[in-house]
Amino acid sequence: MHFLVGVAANTSPNFFGGKSQDFKLKPVGALQWGRWRLSTGGGYGLMGQGRRDRGSGAQAVLRETDDFNLSLSLNIDRGRDVADTERLKGVPDVRATLRARVRALQPH
16 A cells, blocks of 8 residues: 655645736545555656556556556546636636546557
């Protein structure tokens, strides 16, 4: 079993096109146990797994050989609520979504 607990820093404009910056710290974490993994906020990428996976969710490796890797993952997209953002008035909200993905890779 491998795990990681940490903090990630992010800076971005306060709103789309804004000149001032917003700085946030957020917790990240990952747990890998055999073929299973759970992660939040890019924690799995920080474990040094060589992936640029920034999402949160669960993943299971279904088949892994030297020539082939097959996995199934579930991720949650939190969506967007535009009610508090003046610049996005009139744009519809985006509902939270559960995404399932099957990934087949051929390692380099």
